Amino acid sequence: MRNFFDTLINRQDMIISALLEHIYLSFVAVAIGIAIALPLGIVITRYRRYAEPIIGVTAVFQTIPSLALFGFLVPILGIGSPTALIALIIYALLPILRNTYAGIVGVDGSTIEAGRGMGMTRTQILRQIELPLALPFIMAGIRTATVLTVGIATLATFVGAGGLGDIIYRGLQSYNNALVLAGALPVALLAIGFDQILKWIEKRATPKGLKT
Amino acid sequence: MIRFENVTKRFPDGTEALKDISLVLPTHELTAIIGPSGCGKTTLMKMINKLEKPTDGSIYIDEKPINGMDEVQLRRSIGYVIQRIGLFPHMTISDNVALVPKLLEWPKAKKEERVRELLQLVGLDPEIYMDRYPLELSGGQQQRVGVVRALAGDPNIVLMDEPFSALDPISREQLQDELRNLQQTINKTIVFVTHDMDEALKIADSIIVMRDGQVEQTGTPQQLIDDPANEFVRNFIGVERINQKRTFGEKRLMEFLNLFTRDWAGDAENISADSTIEAAFTQLDNSNQDYLAIIEDEKVVAYANDRDLLKAALVKESGVLV
Known part of the structure; x- marks a missing residue:
């Protein structure tokens, strides 16, 4: 235990910079994932014929083991942060896409019919009815994607993109359990922390009238 | 239109x-x-x-x-x-x-x-x-x-x-x-x-x-x-x-006063509150007025047109009191 704290103190610069790298990787990947999957999720609710195939493609990506996906990308993109980011974005897509789609499709048809019948335009229906009512689902998707990304970003070390995985890997190579722990513990806390924060946001995002 | x-x-x-x-x-x-x-x-x-x-x-x-x-x-x-x-x-x-x-x-x-x-x-x-x-x-x-x-x-x-x-x-x-x-x-x-x-x-x-x-x-x-x-x-x-509408016979107007029209400014033909709905329908059919004035104790207590009578008939039929 002493050993662990010594490691934390002696290597704090390294740990902090790895932590920041890790947060950076996860955050950017989720942000870009949202930027792609949210609009795409909305679009496929309008063209439902394409919804299943598109969600299917992202689901296939999800199925590829993460280390293998990194492996596929390295020959094409080389090593470094961009490779890691692209892999992480690919993993973030499915939960956000699927929940956005399911959230909007799940909005009670009668409310949409009422909106249409009262003369709301399609954009007004989307912004004033569908998105607010689907928001809790969308937030849940983002939460899942974030937790997933934080976990998988640990593997970014294998493509030279840094992150807390670096520390764990180094620890493993040098049989230094304290160092392994110094990387693993922050990753775990990061995932739990993000999960809690997003859970709170998700709760706040639930429209007031639906909480009763 | x-x-x-x-x-x-x-x-x-x-x-x-x-x-x-x-x-x-x-x-x-x-x-x-x-x-x-x-x-x-x-x-x-x-x-x-x-x-x-x-x-x-x-x-x-x-x-x-x-x-x-x-x-x-x-x-x-x-x-x-x-x-x-x-x-x-x-x-x-x-x-x-x-x-x-x-x-x-x-x-x-x-x-x-x-x-x-x-x-x-x-x-x-x-x-x-x-x-x-x-x-x-x-x-x-x-x-x-x-x-x-x-x-x-x-x-x-x-x-x-x-x-x-x-x-x-x-x-x-x-x-x-x-x-x-x-x-x-x-x-x-x-x-x-x-x-x-x-x-x-x-x-x-x-x-x-x-x-x-x-x-x-x-x-x-x-x-x-x-x-x-x-x-x-x-x-x-x-x-x-x-058939029910045509034979409801015995129910009396006084039971349905709450269904009828309270005020009516136009002409109306008098009918006793003791009369049956059927009698009221017949009287209204033969009358040239649209409304009947329902009389109880020599006072007009309500007015009824054919819709009101129909309502009374339907209430009776379904057994629901409004």
Whole structure:
């Protein structure tokens, strides 16, 4: 235990910079994932014929083991942060896409019919009815994607993109359990922390009238 | 006035939901469209606000064809109440009711005043209900909000698609009565789709009976009962109901005073409160007045026209006291 704290103190610069790298990787990947999957999720609710195939493609990506996906990308993109980011974005897509789609499709048809019948335009229906009512689902998707990304970003070390995985890997190579722990513990806390924060946001995002 | 001219609706697979329908729905009247499910009644109604479009034929509102009208603008000028209520669960009652005024960009004060006025109209205290959410209200209260939401933009026409069918029988009866009373005040052109003949007979000024995309008969409730056009209409109204209406005999007017009209300024023929409903019908049929003045202890206690008598007959038949 002493050993662990010594490691934390002696290597704090390294740990902090790895932590920041890790947060950076996860955050950017989720942000870009949202930027792609949210609009795409909305679009496929309008063209439902394409919804299943598109969600299917992202689901296939999800199925590829993460280390293998990194492996596929390295020959094409080389090593470094961009490779890691692209892999992480690919993993973030499915939960956000699927929940956005399911959230909007799940909005009670009668409310949409009422909106249409009262003369709301399609954009007004989307912004004033569908998105607010689907928001809790969308937030849940983002939460899942974030937790997933934080976990998988640990593997970014294998493509030279840094992150807390670096520390764990180094620890493993040098049989230094304290160092392994110094990387693993922050990753775990990061995932739990993000999960809690997003859970709170998700709760706040639930429209007031639906909480009763 | 809403006029349908040779309206046909054909689906891509060739089935015809509506077959060459020509109809007039008069202004300021409540017209019920009734028929078994799949008869095309809802499709017919939804053509008025362009939620459905005819394959052939045209629809005119006050003799202006709606074909060329912008559908969004048209819908904002027509009230719409749907079967499953369709209130927006994430918006307060106030925001729900003010939806069309908001789309029409009314100033804030005018919107709020309108919301208060409308909630009061259906007996919901604005102070209590304005800031509540739909799920905090009972089904009956929700559909009251649904009805006044359709009135918010002060439309001339209101479309109602089986608005009370999802409610429990007691709320349904109440809302039917309230709608009838409300219509006395607001005088809109109401198109009311239903599959419930009791409901149609109770609330409608005129009834359109449909089957398989065609109109079987149009007429007042009384005309339908007295003179069903064919076997289908007869069965749909119910032979039992027709017979009962004709032989209810022994019930007396005094039992139904609360259903009758309180005030009537025009001429009326006197009848004793001891008389039976049947006697009252006969007297009214032979009279040249529209109303009977019901006399109890030498005082007029109520007035009744043929709709009031019909209501009394229906109450007796279903055994429900309003």
